[in-house]
Amino acid sequence: MSVCLKLTEATIKFGGLVAVNKVSFELKQGDLFGLIGPNGAGKTTCFNIITGVYKPTSGEIEFNGKLIGGTPSNKIANLGIARTFQNIRLFKSLTVIENVVVGGFLRHKTGLFGAMAYLPAQIRETEKLRAEAMELLKIVDLADMASARSADLSYGMQRRLEIARALATQPKLLLLDEPAAGMNPQEKEELNVMVRRIRDQFQLTVLLIEHDMRFVMSLCERILVLDAGTEIASGPPDAIRNDPKVIAAYLGQPA
Amino acid sequence: MKFWLGRTGSILLAFALCAGIQLLADQQSDFVQRLIVLAGLYVTLAVSLNLINGITGQFSMGHAAFYQIGAYTAGFIAMKFYAGAKLPPELWMILSLLTGAAVASVAGLIVGLPSLRLKGDYLAIVTLGFGEIIRIIVQNQPAIGGAYGLSVAPRFEMIWLVWLLAILCIAVCRNLLKTAHGLQFLAVREDEVASSAMGVNVTRTKVTAFLLGSAFAGAAGALLAHFEGFVSPKMFTMDVSFIIVTMVVLGGTGSITGATLAAIGLFFLPEKMRDLPNFPLGNLVATGIGIVIMVIGFRHIAANFHGKMVERVLRYLAILAIAVVIALVLGPIVSKLPTLGVPVEGAKLRMVVFAVTLIVLMLLRPQGIFAHHEFSWAWLRKVLRIDTDKKVTA
Amino acid sequence: MAGLELSTLPQQLVNGILLGSIYALIALGYTMVYGVLKLINFAHGEVFMIGAYAALFASWGLGYTPNNAMSGSNPINLLIMLLASMTLCGLLGVLIERFAYRPMRNQPRIASLITAIGVSLLLQYGGQLFLPSSPAPNIDAKVNPYQDNITIPLRPVDGTLVAAAKQLEAKQIETKTAFDGYLERTKESPFQLSAAGQPFKKAAQDAERDLRTAEGKAEASGLSIRLPKGQMIMLVTTVVLMALLNFLVMHTKPGRAMRAASHDFDAASLMGINVNSTITFTFLIGSALAGAGAMMNATFLSGTKIDTFFGMLPGVKAFVAAVLGGIGNIPGAVLGGILMGLAETLVVWAGYDSYRDAIAFIVLIIVLLFKPGGLLGSNKVEKV
Ligand SMILES: Nc1ncnc2c1ncn2[C@@H]1O[C@H](COP(=O)(O)OP(=O)(O)O)[C@@H](O)[C@H]1O
């Protein structure tokens, strides 16, 4: 299996605060990898430097053999990394299906001037993107909400819509930031199944942040634990579960 | 094949409509003709600003500057080249329109650059500043008439072209929104970080919106210059930018239909005031009190009444009736008071009425008249079926 | 370029600071409101305009009407005008907030911005119906008891040049009496001279011109700063008001509530701070300060014409001052105001008189592009 994503001593500072401190890890093609840690540990910030929201202060980020640290977000999306957001960031006043179409837009081939003239090529392309979006909505079980305003969806639905929107970019690597937050146990169970299914169906590599231990442990094959920006443990779920440092970090005691 | 037939049909229809407007306008007085032209230009200005403000969400308040640049460009090239060019007026006008649009869009590019770093009201104030700087610079160039202005020869009265431009501007925006291309503009408005994570080139989208919006404003300026036969910096002050922004926001941010109708409405409303007779100050005070009562009543109903649509409308009408009666009865009474009996010039009310409309509409319907809706037959049917409960239940 | 006359620079710097202190007073209102509500109070300039009218009416009430020749005045008159202006503006600010901004508080900020523009237009054009504006009135300069200047010499005048000018004076008097005598004799009008009179006139004019040139030279050889007493009082008042504001904000309960609300609006309301009364307080203070600025501007910069658009440019410039200092930051507004005043006088001094109103925007754009948080503000990155 080839390496998909590799972080080497990735570091970012905000003023005096070192939010991510020399974090290194490696994801193989097809991995289901979990990133956990207490609040403020720097997990979301890791996503942000991988997806080009922030530029890492030092260290390297490699995606499919290419250094991507500091590349603008939209270029990274084009390279094949898609993400969801912890604090849901949908295009609120757009409809559900329009949200997904925006995700697919990076594959457009027709020009803007044609769109202003509403030429057949652009019409066909729009129809094709809508059809693809509809397929994705079926996968996340939102097909019957396609023309609702996305802000009107329930919390769990919004999280699933974010996943569909990310999938529309046809990524190779999918980053999910707390996808189960705010869901009830049954929804979590369905999500668990869904993440596995989309991983297999689209041959994705998945990197996932989650607070719910049971959820991560049952879903991920490998886990990395961050605390105050630094890695404190990594390995398969069973090893992590019993690691004293991890327990201490979660219970807030000095290790 | 069917597509191209339909397309040719709608283009012909647009031309026929413009020809119709021209024919109608030809019957009218110079004053009415001028109103028809200005209304068309304001439609173009509002709809093009809507692309920047409403659709892409970049709050720009310097639209008058692009209008001005278009107007001065047209005036300048007419002064330099018209006599030598010996072109038929229509062709010259189209060239001048394109030049005005091109030069204005260069300015649009420059003004758009801050939008890459600034958001919301900061961007608003910077674009406002750019507009003023451009006006002050023009005012200090003796070569183009300085503060006195520049006369533009020849005058053309192509009313059809004014409205053709307006229709073109509406069509371009509508077409964009019907394709996936348009969605990226909306996405940038909704959330820049998320759009960019979805691969949307936020920078390019914003700059494109500014380029397109300012190009249309520039074209409108070129038409204005040749219609009036004269341009001066006074025609493009901050107030003009405010009026255009108001049209966009009142129409409903992002709604092309809203921008179009608000442009026409807000343009004619103050014009109608010009021939208002003088009346005692007391009437004005009474009307003010009536308006306050109406606003308070309407807001109260909107916040507290959740019954049937029909009952709700009845309540609104009742409040309106009370407000009108109070204003009518109170007017003559308070005018008896010595200080409130002095006459007021009706014509001075133009901008006052404009300002009051603005405040009242914002207080009663902050999302704008059309909110984010567009006119379509399907939408009209939906509204007429009167469904009070528009929310989708999850 | 008319002239980068270095000798006039110190005087210009002083003028800049005096002008800047008015901008600072207005800027405080913008900054305080923005700090709490994150709203650009577009109508603030119009509050300033109403303040000038309040001062004007107060001065009329005190008897200083255009057709009433008053002699002399006293500080009490000034105080009455100041209080009238501050009270009226404070009330107006509170009213505007209560009826135009509060109902919009849960709406998108753009909607409040449009309402603010509406209020501003309403005061500008609605004011024309009620307030005297054409011809634009001005406050009678006589209401200001401090008419004279304090002169601070920096470099004494050159004695030899003064002596040279003195010598020319005799010649000037001599030719002038000769010309006057000629007119007396012939009963000719100085504008319709016969050929015989022309040499007299020319001699008188030449001598006069030489004298003035020499006097000018002598004066320019020295260097002094002229401080109009009235404007000094303006500066002192500004400083006192700012000290009061500082006390109010830092050491009183409403002030603390205001700081809390501008730090985190929602948290403040959760902590039991009465947000509504805090906002009312903010508008009251901010608008009263604008009123003070307006009264002093209209009184001490004598001859200032007042119309209903009087507040527009100072309003815009003060807003820029607030942004320059870091919007939401009170010392920043003062610093920004002074810098804006200096920038404006320096542009005029450098001979670009017609760009004096553009400089505000140029400064604004530069600041926002390169240091969007302002000089004393912090640059915040959006957290994702
Ligand atoms: N843009 C930013 N500016 C300053 N500090 C930030 C920024 N983004 C994140 N941080 C800080 O970095 C730390 C890690 O945050 P985050 O990655 O969101 O934590 P989590 O592990 O809960 O996702 C926090 O202390 C947060 O306050």
Ligand SMILES: [Mg+2]
């Ligand atoms: Mg997080």
